[in-house]
Amino acid sequence: MPISPKSLTPPERSPAPIEHLYFHIPFCPKICPYCCFYVEEGSKNKSKAFLDALLSEVSRAAESTHIRPKTIYFGGGTPTALRIEQLEYLIGGLKSRLDLSMLLEWTTEANPATVREEKAALLKQLGVTRVSLGVQSWSDRCLQTLGRTHSAKQALSTYEILQAQDFNALNIDLMFSVPGQTLHEWEADLDTTIQLNPDHVSAYCLTYEEDTDFFKKLTGGQFVQNEEHDAALFESTMDRLSAGGYVQYEISNHARDGAISSHNLAYWEGRDFLGFGPSAFSTVGQVRKQNVSDTATYTIRMQTGASPVHTEETLSNETRLRERIAFGLRMSSGLEINLFAPWKEEAAHLLEIGLLESTGSRLRLTRRGRMLADLVASTFV
Numbered sequence: 607m608p609i610s611p612k613s614l615t616p617p618e619r620s621p622a623p624i625e626h627l628y629f630h631i632p633f634c635p636k637i638c639p640y641c642c643f644y645v646e647e648g649s650k651n652k653s654k655a656f657l658d659a660l661l662s663e664v665s666r667a668a669e670s671t672h673i674r675p676k677t678i679y680f681g682g683g684t685p686t687a688l689r690i691e692q693l694e695y696l697i698g699g700l701k702s703r704l705d706l707s708m709l710l711e712w713t714t715e716a717n718p719a720t721v722r723e724e725k726a727a728l729l730k731q732l733g734v735t736r737v738s739l740g741v742q743s744w745s746d747r748c749l750q751t752l753g754r755t756h757s758a759k760q761a762l763s764t765y766e767i768l769q770a771q772d773f774n775a776l777n778i779d780l781m782f783s784v785p786g787q788t789l790h791e792w793e794a795d796l797d798t799t800i801q802l803n804p805d806h807v808s809a810y811c812l813t814y815e816e817d818t819d820f821f822k823k824l825t826g827g828q829f830v831q832n833e834e835h836d837a838a839l840f841e842s843t844m845d846r847l848s849a850g851g852y853v854q855y856e857i858s859n860h861a862r863d864g865a866i867s868s869h870n871l872a873y874w875e876g877r878d879f880l881g882f883g884p885s886a887f888s889t890v891g892q893v894r895k896q897n898v899s900d901t902a903t904y905t906i907r908m909q910t911g912a913s914p915v916h917t918e919e920t921l922s923n924e925t926r927l928r929e930r931i932a933f934g935l936r937m938s939s940g941l942e943i944n945l946f947a948p949w950k951e952e953a954a955h956l957l958e959i960g961l962l963e964s965t966g967s968r969l970r971l972t973r974r975g976r977m978l979a980d981l982v983a984s985t986f987v
């Protein structure tokens with residue numbers, strides 16, 4: 607007989623409510639050759655059983671933890687790969703299990719190939735406030751190189767469909783340093799984006815992640831990385847988006863009129879969050895857990911009353927502080943100087959070589975520091 611979740615560890619409520627929830631929806635129309643997120647192609651596991659598993663993970667968590675979300679984030683994968691009735695079922699199920707009275711922001715990631723009018727209208731009607739659209743590029747040549755399933759024209763039409771729904775905020779995700787992409791092409795991508803006037807733009811430098819086709823092509827010499835070219839594209843990103851009225855509040859994130867992503871800000875500020883679904887991470891206090899990265903296994907574990915957690919570690923205060931600095935420095939507001947107390951010498955050196963600057967009681971990356979952010983972060987982690 608399956609063990610009921612109630613018979614697991616006796617509930618012990620955490621004092622402060624958890625305010626940030628992440629849901630990993632691991633389905634994609636096609637796996638992109640550069641992507642390292644846990645995702646699966648096709649509909650085999652995109653089932654009611656999976657949605658029930660997600661909902662029961664929420665019910666279980668609510669038994670032992672005080673949850674009162676201010677932000678909810680549907681990521682993946684591609685949450686909009688769920689069918690309309692599946693989104694309705696999932697969101698309806700969450701609404702009946704969670705106290706959403708303090709909710710400020712509900713984001714979903716979306717791939718342009720998976721949203722038409724009816725789905726966009728439903729998301730709005732169900733209470734989603736922010737949509738993050740994975741456009742990546744407005745050049746069909748770059749989209750083809752990236753192995754995307756949509757054209758630039760389709761991305762534009764999806765953007766217009768979303769715009770018509772009047773969400774609180776729309777984000778466009780872009781990627782630069784796509785193999786073969788010139789500075790001129792990237793600037794055209796930025797200009798087209800600015801003309802469309804989204805509230806938020808995320809612009810990521812392509813990362814060659816291990817175990818991806820792109821990584822194999824890089825190590826096989828088919829693709830070449832050029833740091834100077836990457837830096838030129840990044841500089842142009844900062845200049846063009848700033849001239850277009852966007853504030854770079856984090857290395858890859860730019861917002862107009864204060865439309866920052868509260869959910870992502872919570873990560874960079876090192877706040878507690880709960881993640882649901884296969885491969886999702888949670889960090890509460892010193893404890894970090896990651897769920898099993900396999901949808902079928904995750905679903906079965908939830909159905910049988912077993913734990914979905916694959917790894918669990920207790921982080922030391924030092925590790926938490928190191929992470930806090932590495933993530934916090936990504937924000938243009940920087941961090942309180944006293945957090946650097948254990949690494950005074952390192953911070954002084956970074957100030958001396960012009961990668962950090964002081965703004966009274968805080969330290970933050972300089973413009974050059976933003977271009978070498980990973981190097982700066984590696985000093986602390």
Ligand SMILES: C[S@@+](CC[C@H](N)C(=O)[O-])C[C@H]1O[C@@H](n2cnc3c(N)ncnc32)[C@H](O)[C@@H]1O
Pocket residue numbers: 640641642643681682683684715716717718739740741742779780781810811812813814815
């Ligand atoms: C988890 S994906 C979800 C969005 C949606 N699945 C899509 O691709 O349209 C979030 C964003 O991460 C970025 N991304 C994914 N893999 C990346 C990589 N290897 N390097 C840089 N950015 C990447 C893309 O801009 C993507 O839109």
Ligand code: SF4
Pocket residue numbers: 633634635636637638641642643645682683684717740
């Ligand atoms: S980039 Fe987006 S659509 Fe492509 S495989 Fe990754 S999560 Fe899926």
